[in-house]
Amino acid sequence: xxxxxxxxxxxxxxxxxxxxxxxxxxxxxxxxxxxxxxxxxxxxxxxxxxxxxxxxxxxxxxxxxxxxxxxxxxxxxxxxxxxxxxxxxxxxxxxxxxxxxxxxxxxxxxxxxxxxxxxxxxxxxxxxxxxxxxxxxxxxxxxxxxxxxxxxxxxxxxxxxxxxxxxxxxxxxxxxxxxxxxxxxxxxxxxxxxxxxxxxxxxxxxxxxxxxxxxxxxxxxxxxxxxxxxxxxxxxxxxxxxxxxxxxxxxxxxxxxxxxxxxxxxxxxxxxxxxxxxxxxxxxxxxxxxxxxxxxxxxxxxxxxxxxxxxxxxxxxxxxxxxxxxxxxxxxxxxxxxxxxxxxxxxxxxxxxxxxxxxxxx
DNA sequence: AAAGAGATCAACCGCTTGTGT
DNA sequence: CACACAAGCGGTTGATCTCTT
Numbered sequence: 001x002x003x004x005x006x007x008x009x010x011x012x013x014x015x016x017x018x019x020x021x022x023x024x025x026x027x028x029x030x031x032x033x034x035x036x037x038x039x040x041x042x043x044x045x046x047x048x049x050x051x052x053x054x055x056x057x058x059x060x061x062x063x064x065x066x067x068x069x070x071x072x073x074x075x076x077x078x079x080x081x082x083x084x085x086x087x088x089x090x091x092x093x094x095x096x097x098x099x100x101x102x103x104x105x106x107x108x109x110x111x112x113x114x115x116x117x118x119x120x121x122x123x124x125x126x127x128x129x130x131x132x133x134x135x136x137x138x139x140x141x142x143x144x145x146x147x148x149x150x151x152x153x154x155x156x157x158x159x160x161x162x163x164x165x166x167x168x169x170x171x172x173x174x175x176x177x178x179x180x181x182x183x184x185x186x187x188x189x190x191x192x193x194x195x196x197x198x199x200x201x202x203x204x205x206x207x208x209x210x211x212x213x214x215x216x217x218x219x220x221x222x223x224x225x226x227x228x229x230x231x232x233x234x235x236x237x238x239x240x241x242x243x244x245x246x247x248x249x250x251x252x253x254x255x256x257x258x259x260x261x262x263x264x265x266x267x268x269x270x271x272x273x274x275x276x277x278x279x280x281x282x283x284x285x286x287x288x289x290x291x292x293x294x295x296x297x298x299x300x301x302x303x304x305x306x307x308x309x310x311x312x313x314x315x316x317x318x319x320x321x322x323x324x325x326x327x328x329x330x331x332x333x334x335x336x337x338x339x340x341x342x343x344x345x346x347x348x349x350x351x352x353x354x355x356x357x358x359x360x361x362x
Numbered sequence: 363a364a365a366g367a368g369a370t371c372a373a374c375c376g377c378t379t380g381t382g383t
Numbered sequence: 384c385a386c387a388c389a390a391g392c393g394g395t396t397g398a399t400c401t402c403t404t
Contacts, residue, residue: 016372016398038389054390055373090392105393106371 013047017056021046025053026061059102066098070107078104079112083126 013021028044034057037050046053059065070078074096081092089101089108096104113123122129 014374036389051375051390052373058391059372087393101392102372109394110370 011047012041012049012052014052017060021048022056022061025056029057029061055102059100062100064098065100067103070099070111074099075112078108079116079126082108082112082123 017025024044024046028040032043034040034054037054040046040050040053041048044053048056077096078092081095085091087105089105093099093101093104116123116126120129121127
């Protein structure tokens with residue numbers, strides 16, 4: 001896989017952009033659109049590489065960018081999403097309108113990470129630090145264990161949701177293609193996503209997937225499947241419950257820290273209104289009372305799925321139910337296999353979106 | 363007022379992923 | 384299938400700003 005030469009070419013400028021350069025880039029894109037980034041600099045009269053132009057545009061010049069302080073709600077969303085998605089900044093940025101991944105990443109590294117660390121929360125795992133746990137009662141440790149356990153479930157479900165969203169889009173595209181080719185009788189086939197062969201490995205996840213995690217997930221899936229509810233509704237509630245539980249130590253620490261901060265000094269970058277809202281509602285409440293639920297966070301993707309699914313749903317409800325059942329069966333089988341398998345190593349990793357990506361199948 | 367330390371953030375680097383041939 | 388290229392992504396750097404002594 002060859003690497004693009006980019007700025008290695010001689011004569012290309014690097015470093016901070018001047019207002020003149022910004023103006024040139026802005027004017028060119030407004031008039032022509034960016035098109036091919038590689039050829040853009042020459043056309044726009046810039047001594048920059050295309051990559052540099054793209055970055056400048058996406059991170060700074062784009063008109064739909066909100067700059068300045070992050071609101072409390074935005075902060076909470078970032079923390080919540082980071083707990084679920086890890087350092088997947090672009091994925092997090094899709095849930096924060098008008099914020100760039102770079103901005104979120106910087107904000108996390110310079111503000112939120114430190115703030116969590118100060119509160120005794122590991123910014124990587126979003127759980128109380130082990131040293132803090134050591135000084136706590138056994139029940140706290142047990143709680144953290146349970147939270148970690150549920151966090152795995154939440155991560156698993158998050159991964160699946162993403163895959164499901166992609167599946168729905170694929171299905172719709174195929175349906176449209178089918179109708180376009182005048183084969184109206186062609187049935188809409190929605191294959192369930194299958195796990196990657198050879199295990200649930202992921203290049204990024206280091207979390208462990210215990211037998212009990214699998215068993216819990218199995219029961220959760222069984223309930224969702226057998227309860228007669230739609231898969232998405234069941235998923236949403238499962239995900240929210242799992243995630244809320246996983247976030248509980250973080251929320252508790254956040255509230256505790258806020259109380260302390262209130263006694264000592266006001267939050268540096270939280271204005272009065274935000275602070276009042278925060279104090280009044282509480283982080284836990286914001287996350288759990290539905291005003292900032294996991295569904296909210298996942299809504300952009302979920303809304304797309306719902307809208308597209310609705311468009312497709314007319315006249316194919318029964319088929320969908322059948323497919324849904326098959327789909328849940330395959331998931332359940334996977335989980336049961338994992339749970340029952342004595343050879344499953346305790347440190348087997350949690351599947352991530354990559355592992356369930358339907359893209360692998362098409 | 364000056365120097366040093368720490369914080370911030372735009373930009374770069376290098377790797378991965380997607381797509382066309 | 385293999386390759387090349389473009390674009391996207393996340394980690395890191397370094398210039399600049401702000402705070403502290």
